[in-house]
Amino acid sequence: MAATGAGSERDGERAKARILDSAEELFYARGVQAVGMDAVRSAAGVSLKRLYQLFPAKERLVEEFLRRRDHAWRDALVRYADARPTPRARLLAVFDWLYQWFAEPDFRGCVFINCFGELGGTSQPVAKAARDHKEAVRAYLGELTTATGVAAPQQLASQLALLAEGAITTAALSGSADSAREGRVAAEVLLNAAGVREQGAAHCND
Amino acid sequence: MAATGAGSERDGERAKARILDSAEELFYARGVQAVGMDAVRSAAGVSLKRLYQLFPAKERLVEEFLRRRDHAWRDALVRYADARPTPRARLLAVFDWLYQWFAEPDFRGCVFINCFGELGGTSQPVAKAARDHKEAVRAYLGELTTATGVAAPQQLASQLALLAEGAITTAALSGSADSAREGRVAAEVLLNAAGVREQGAAHCND
Incomplete structure (x- = not known):
């Protein structure tokens, strides 16, 4: 159980990093309000649910x-x-x-x-x-x-x-x-x- | 007819100036994309139709x-x-x-x-x-x-x-x-x- 928890945490960190990378690239190129959360989700390759879990x-x-x-x-x-x-x-x-x-x-x-x-x-x-x-x-x-x-x-x-x-x-x-x-x-x-x-x-x- | 035309033109110029004043104030304070055309219309006191006639x-x-x-x-x-x-x-x-x-x-x-x-x-x-x-x-x-x-x-x-x-x-x-x-x-x-x-x-x- 402990191992699974640590694995999930690592997964979470990796997903977070991918989301932040994608957000940074998209927002910097086009502005924040021109880019929807769905575009960030697609670029990061995570589900919208996961995205909102990590960034409400x-x-x-x-x-x-x-x-x-x-x-x-x-x-x-x-x-x-x-x-x-x-x-x-x-x-x-x-x-x-x-x-x-x-x-x-x-x-x-x-x-x-x-x-x-x-x-x-x-x-x-x-x-x-x-x-x-x-x-x-x-x-x-x-x-x-x-x-x-x-x-x-x-x-x-x-x-x-x-x-x-x-x-x-x-x-x-x-x-x-x-x-x-x-x-x-x-x-x-x-x-x-x-x-x-x-x-x-x-x-x-x- | 010519007088009416000139009057309409003046009205158009006045409406335009009011719209630009309102847009400038709202966009400067809150950013462009945070402010909808309806907010500009309300602040300028013109109809949405008039607004889009002047600024398509x-x-x-x-x-x-x-x-x-x-x-x-x-x-x-x-x-x-x-x-x-x-x-x-x-x-x-x-x-x-x-x-x-x-x-x-x-x-x-x-x-x-x-x-x-x-x-x-x-x-x-x-x-x-x-x-x-x-x-x-x-x-x-x-x-x-x-x-x-x-x-x-x-x-x-x-x-x-x-x-x-x-x-x-x-x-x-x-x-x-x-x-x-x-x-x-x-x-x-x-x-x-x-x-x-x-x-x-x-x-x-x-």
């Missing part, structure tokens, strides 16, 4: 896929940026990572902004998931600017966050990845103005 | 209110910024204007970004209206940076556009107008770095 309301499904996406997105960003040797290089790597993301063929902007635009006015859980994601990204930039030893790290982090945020929206609407490069150049100017120079270049640039 | 499809209504909003939004911005004495002051005034907009009680972000996030994947006319709006704003910033006489005005305009864009999204999600102030401070740094100083301050800052 569509809003729960949206909230949960946003939470999962938040973790995956930030993990990928941090892994990419943290591989660079200095805080300055890590901050600029954020824009290199954005560039790669924007260039992906299925890129259609930030799913948190898209869901907030669509449901933020009517769903508190969706609005909160989007807000939490943006705050977590901003906090990561704050860690990196603090590590530079600059005098006003939170102000610098906010400015860099605006550039990154603007780059995401601009890339989505323009269909071009150029905004990541433009954001990177502007970020370099802000870092230089804050006194965060490349290592060994302080005297050359002064 | 909801997509047309969305496209038309976005086009109208684009003109009104940019007119207000340009009127505000152009009242300042110098190109530098006009560029910074953009962020002051954003601050006032963000502080409005019914502010819920950029309706073009919201509609793009919701319908950009499924409606070409909506995606194009959003893109055209952003390009027109970017072109205005390009005019202002060109007027500063700076060496690379389009690059500077793109950077300032990213800050403004990021400020809008951040204000919507955070529910705070602070991002306009942060964007303004960053814009000053970028203008200074590009050599666009306040009049009479060139020598003091060098």
